[in-house]
Amino acid sequence: MNPVTSTDELLFADEKEFETVAHEPKPWKILIVDDEEEVHTVTRLVLSDFTFEGRGLEMLSAYSGKEAMELLKEVDDIAVVLLDVVMEENHTGLDVAKRIREELNNPFTRIILRTGQPGQAPENKVISELDINDYKQKTELTAQKLYVTITTALRSYRDLKTIETNRNSLLQLAMSVAHQIRNRTMSIAGFANIAVRELSAGEDATSHLSTIRTEASRLEALVASVSDYASLTRGIKEHILLKNLINEAYTAAEKQLAAKNIALADVATMTVTVDDFMIETDKGLFVRMLEELILNAVVFKKEHCHITIAASPLNEGCILTVADNGVGISSEIISFIFDPFFSSLPDGVGMGLCTVKKIVDEHGWEISVVSSEEHGSTFEIVIPVCSSSEPSTEEST
Known part of the structure; x- marks a missing residue:
């Protein structure tokens, strides 16, 4: 199903219906x-x-x-x-x-x-x-040489800061992985020892073996998520219509939920306000970022989930907003939501929003979140580079 033409799942609103707090890219x-x-x-x-x-x-x-x-x-x-x-x-x-x-x-x-x-x-x-x-x-x-000198210096500064950010992220990820693996292996070892004792005594150890299997499955999911996270690297940026990217993210989220026997159209509706707005981005990373934000909204819905995706011009770029009407994020944990493996769900891996943050950082963008419990969350991404040149991908039909 193409979400652009589906009036049930994805609604395109007039731009005047959306208002956002004015943001400026940090100078x-x-x-x-x-x-x-x-x-x-x-x-x-x-x-x-x-x-x-x-x-x-x-x-x-x-x-x-x-x-x-x-x-x-x-x-x-x-x-x-x-x-x-x-x-x-x-x-x-x-x-x-x-x-x-x-x-x-x-x-x-x-x-x-x-x-x-x-x-x-x-x-x-x-x-x-x-x-x-x-x-x-x-x-x-001269004026021209000063322009060139400053541009070269800023490019160098940007690259050094990106390397440092990635280094710090890698260090944090490594520490988190070590902690998560240690917890899982200790749990597996502990229940294995209990199971051995109970089996030796002729007792039923089925529940302990079931726990070991569950922990092993979680360990496997952890390793898979780390591998997936590590594979996220910046590719080639293109000029692409934002509406096309939203379509692809919607389809990707549909497939993810379908694998869990959940139909996205049954649990969520989306309103999109983007016009024929174009951004410069790595297509695969952007789709993955938006997919994770859609899935996050669905996971933390109260009843029926409503997601609003909007974009408005901002100087030479734009501000992209993804808002939902879900359970919201408490003030006690909001500062941790982008950390690796942080999840408020008992069975959550906690890499979704961490992945979003990495993709934002790979592009050199900025992301912020405003949320309150029971009133939903609003993620805002400031995208400083935008072009009106022709898209390199096919336009929506």
């Missing part, structure tokens, strides 16, 4: 460090309309090395520092660059040195001795 933070006010003014003017991956800039200013270090200590997500060499002293900028790496232990922020007096800090010496990312004379840094 890239740039710190301008220079003792000349004119440099700050010109830099802000040149970069006023700069965007990278649909995100603009938030430009912070410091007029001395001391001010720069204070800001860097307070703000932990500064992507790029445009750093003057000569300020309070001839080598203040070099000292700041060294302190960023060593004192603040910050390997992520990209450092671009700018100097009007190149003789004070020879380029070859600075590049070889300091962990900086670029070195420019102020006279050569």
Whole structure:
């Protein structure tokens, strides 16, 4: 069944029916460090309309090395520092660059040195001795070159942060897997020992053997879920109509539930408000992400599940909202819902929303959730890159 043409399961609403809280993609933070006010003014003017991956800039200013270090200590997500060499002293900028790496232990922020007096800090010496990312004379840094320099620096910062996020996720996953396996194997070993004793005594050990089988099955499901999670890697992004992706996610969710003898149309209805909206995404990952959100809504429904999927333009991107009328999430556990193996269900594996978060991170997007018990949940995903170019897949018919 094609969900686009089915008025029973999937309803397409007019865009005016949907309202969302305005969200803005988080801007890239740039710190301008220079003792000349004119440099700050010109830099802000040149970069006023700069965007990278649909995100603009938030430009912070410091007029001395001391001010720069204070800001860097307070703000932990500064992507790029445009750093003057000569300020309070001839080598203040070099000292700041060294302190960023060593004192603040910050390997992520990209450092671009700018100097009007190149003789004070020879380029070859600075590049070889300091962990900086670029070195420019102020006279050569035209508007176009500044654009290129900032774009290159932001791309490098983004990639480093993605690697760090993946590393932390892998560490958390490994710890969670170890904990889950330990619990299952201890349970299996414990009931096996009890079964051996009871069988030796001629007693019925059927219930214990049944428990062992159940725990082994859960262990197998755990290993399968970890393998599936590990296989989620970013592929090739395409420009695709969001409506097409929703159709495919709906079909995928149907198949998942059908394997459990559940008809999606019997337990849920969906209202979709997306127009002919196009996004740039990895098709397979996006479908999987939306499928998991649909299944999550169905699993935690109260009676009949109603899911609302909507998208609205947001600068150069969009905000995608998936809302349901389910049991909601309590304030005590909402901060854990994206953790590996976290589930409020006794037989849940707990990797669905964790998978959603990984896919969001793989794209460099942002996800948030608002929920209250008995009133359902609303997931919002800020997608900063959107294009109106022709889709690379066939349009809905």
